Amino acid sequence: MAPKGGRWKSTYHNPWQVPKNERGEIERLERLVNKYERGQIQHVDWLDRLAFSAIDKVKEKECERLENSFPSLVVEFCSFEHRVVFQESGANFYAPTPVSLSNELVTVWDPELGRTNPSEHKQLKLARSLTRGIIDKDLKPSSNERKSLQRIIKCPPTRTILPDEKQLVWKFRFSLMSEKKALTKFLRSVDWSDIQEAKQAVELMGKWETIDVADALELLSSDFKSEEVRAYAVSVLERADDEELQCYLLQLVQALRFERSDKSRLAHFLVNRALSNIEIASFLRWYVVVELHDHAYAKRYYSTYDMLEDEMMKMIAREDGDEDGFRLWQSLSRQTELTAQLCSIMKDVRNTRGNAEKKIEKLRQLLSGVHSELTHFDEPIRSPLAPTLLLTGVVPQESSIFKSSLIPLRLTFKTANGGTSKMIFKKGDDLRQDQLVIQMVSLMDRLLKLENMDLHLTPYQVLATGQDEGMVEFIPSSPLAQIISEHRSITSYLQKFHPDEDGPFGITAQCLETFIKSCAGYSVITYIMGVGDRHLDNLLIRDDGCLFHVDFGFILGRDPKPFPPPMKLCKEMVEAMGGTESQYYTRFKSYCCEAYNILRNNSSLILNLFTLMERSSIPDISTEENATLKVQEKFRLDLDDEEAIHFFQGLINDSVSALFPQMVETIHRWAQYWR
Template identity: 40%
Template structure:
């Protein structure tokens, strides 16, 4: 090393400037250890692991990544604890003198995935390819982390470093680099860890190491315990030391004036290592061609047949799938040709580089002359992916001009969610011409009441207010959606919560005007109505004794509550077309469930003022109904899509309204659970449901002994809900949450598990028991064939209209809905995956047939139903 210390090495701090070191940067990958459990498959073991290291300077990659050789994971290791030894030195494609101050390395841990029966010998034979980063074999990202090479004082990392890793399935090199790992349970442990690191470093470099042997062992044990308790993954890395004349030197960052860091450095590595990474020449070509094509030439371009096919393929890609750079450039190239195709607009906006003012100006100009898109396509432009004011304004204008009141009402929950991504023009914000989401806290920090309802007609808040004033149904549900969102965001984001509060207050103010004043008063009365139900049901639940005793107490409390027995034509929050005269106390009932829902019947009159009728609902307290509300919204949407193609699957999208995070209203639909039916007709065994339908609507002339309309209703509804539950991944399906009406319509309730989540192990894709299939009359019957036909047709319709389903779910990822919040980045993908959009129609039909067949033949659900029966038996 070219180091000339000017004084005694033992009496001074020894260091060398980084710019003086012409050696290549090296580090040693020691061990990969810690707590590992695959989030998608907890029993999955690792096969062959390798570590990839990439150097970054000035936030840009330097050269190509370098990799260790792969290591066969020991089959004797018990999950979730593992330790894999590498002990391999790696040389990075840079010298110390060329490092920038912000230089860091990005570690990724990869596993060669052999679950597709790839022979081990083929992997062994291509060992060199794997170690060089080739992608000939399927590899799966296990974990990743970034580590700065210089600390806060500008001193190069030294000694052995425990790099804490984050489990991930997507490489993110520009993620925030991890500092030293921290034990999160108590602040004291963090301080203790820092002391340990310093002492271990001293002990490892001290020439009198034998004097500290006992201390070193104790420290190592304590450190290992802290790492084990953290239940994290760690990569143990040993940094190369700078040594001269048996003395260790620290490397201190220093840059000479007029230094050209890494400007002329060439990586001598194998050029094939760059496969899969950005090509800088292509990136420059991308910028040059876009600039060059900004003139008249692009306006004259017309795609040939091959180009049309390529554009058609791009347009059919799911809205959730990001475009590649090549696809973005291709769409941009033919942007003028695509202007006449409404369905191409969203893909075009995805192809715009919103960081370049020239492109933004061109895109905004084209936006004004583009063929108008449908209202359902405009929803995507209100997502977090589009925050440019012109794009969001255009989306609002399309909703204003192209959406009916029924569509606005259907999309209302998502439009309320989209308010989180809005920008407010009256605030003094210098807008960055970018499509990257602006942090809601910054945007809403100084919003005053006037900004929420901007006089601009392209403002989403203005659009919602105008729609509410013009339609009483929209006003009714908008009020409750805003109230629930205000409560839901109160703790997580007070600024967003305040925004929703101001919106709800402004809604009441707008409705408080002369022509809509009655509706404003009704909304306030609805709030009092819900508050009264909370108080009375809580009081009844507190009473000791059996369920019948508590029911009696509830009826007494209701009869004494004059404000509930005399509601004076209060508009029902659940259904604004219904007006409540008063509750019928003697009809109150407590359900056998953990949260003890309350069934209430009200004397009502419809909106036309007709004769008194009755309306039964369920008031749930202690349950978050937002997830049920979303699923019912999806069922209602699917029902409309089916009927658009003259396919009536007799679905029952009953009304659900969340009035708070822990309470809400549900429409009661008269029906009997399949569990009750099977128990009542148990002597008929597997024919129990069929016998119940015979009793409901007998017809001696019919082949099945049941009225033909009842059988038809059953076949259609069974097919409809099978597809609905499969596409939405609705889980926890058992015989107590599937009901049958006397007219043969079957429907599902209680959607506590969605998107593939299920408390039962290995559930079938669809709930199709032998008892449920027997009313169809056997495999050769017309009803059985109709069932398959209805399923296939419904599935094809949903695949064709997948865009609206995915757009609606995309707008709900930040809604705090339980099963979406668990893995919100995967929520939309799970629906896309079940729709099999990559398949042709014929392939999708074959896939669905296999799903139905496997569901009918599944046997494990029988055990699950028995276990559920046992739990229900001991619930009370």
């Protein structure tokens, strides 16, 4: 109770609080130790050893006495040689929320989290000091350091270089200048915020062994902001011929997103090459037009488009063969008018009531009547799919539609050389993903042929003329589902076109070889690309035995069907090779493994191209956070060539023996039948 007229006096005693008189000696000794560590007490070795021994005994005695009476918490803080004078300014410490009995995670703000340690940063700067440049020129890596450097150089372009690896590359930068593969790793090791270091890096880059075009593509990614580095990459690209450049054109247009200048060196390069090659000019124009829908980067693309138009118009005054700049640009512009008219026709055909025959009749009426100007163009129009081909008009009676909800048009055009060209026009379908996959098929076909391996692939042309429209080259062929339904087997179908009583399975040896090689090529490519939704309706065969895939709505491992196999190898395909014990099936596996290793050796090029596409709005790439890593996983770069062969043979066996996909395929066939 409180005394009358006085204040309340607390008589409460905290059992967890150690009395001052009992902890005083320990605190006094701790303060003396801190002074000793800061150098405020003179160091005497023999006396110090005796003193610290006595302090330890006092601590042990005190801890034994207090152990049963009071709980203890020992917190050991960092010790510094000098007095700490730095203090975090503007720190906003959050008090932790009360901890419940449910083991909730408590978040406490740490001002040093994610920040560079000042002492480590200073040490790094001293180690990389530019004053050591003369000494570094004579440095040679030891045996272990050379192995570490080679391991870093061989890393895929997607791998992040660690700080100690960057330090190692910088240290031996002069000895690495003769290795062209090391330049990209060196440029990733540079601290571009340091003006002097960046200046020296640019100087060394100019003296480095010239890199390959595949590595130059890496320098055009979003990771490199330096205009000097990007200009150097363009100078390397200038060595590529037109055929090679077209393999990368789609990605180079995407690289314009990362340019810091509206009129960049890359944009000038693309426009100049377009002026000398009509195919590059046509495709560049369409790629840029499609990207103009992306408002975040529209200014960059408008700049390139305007530059292309201006340079084309400047060609009016001079003759280029039989066509001057104005007529050339006009021919490309009329491609847009043609697609607009086709969109209008498709709308009218869709609105026509009735079956497919009624819609086909309506299409031909429109082409012969309201849109009769399409049957004979006043001036030839360059084909959007093959710009070297001049189209003179549509043939109404040879045009039709496909039985699909989007009613794609199958159009036959007359050409200036007296032939015909067939193409499919789609509206309401995003073809940019198909365009990318076919570009990769074309690129991989080129890489394989450079190694004298022709797998008879069919990289047909696909061109997106908008985000929901485009054209596809029509290849005369039949779906496997139709072939099996009408001929019961692939073998019977091939016997119809290439019979040979003395040949394997009654087929000419060349036709069977073509079928086996094309199966191998697409098995490898669709596995690497992670193509999904494979069924017998999007696997087609040409009369010459070439098998190819269409409809790439699912890539990078996405698949609407559960438990998809690594690759599409249905039993009908294996039976056409003579079964799993046949020598032709063994040959098929051999082609697969050889092609897989060739493409693995070119993985850096393929990964760099995918990296440039990551900011695009292509469906499966924009929704996938690590699209490039998905592709990298398929290459299994951790294996050598022999291990990769065993790995891929295992994939083939798993795909052939998978039972669930066969059940799904049967269900799909019944669904198509009832539809």
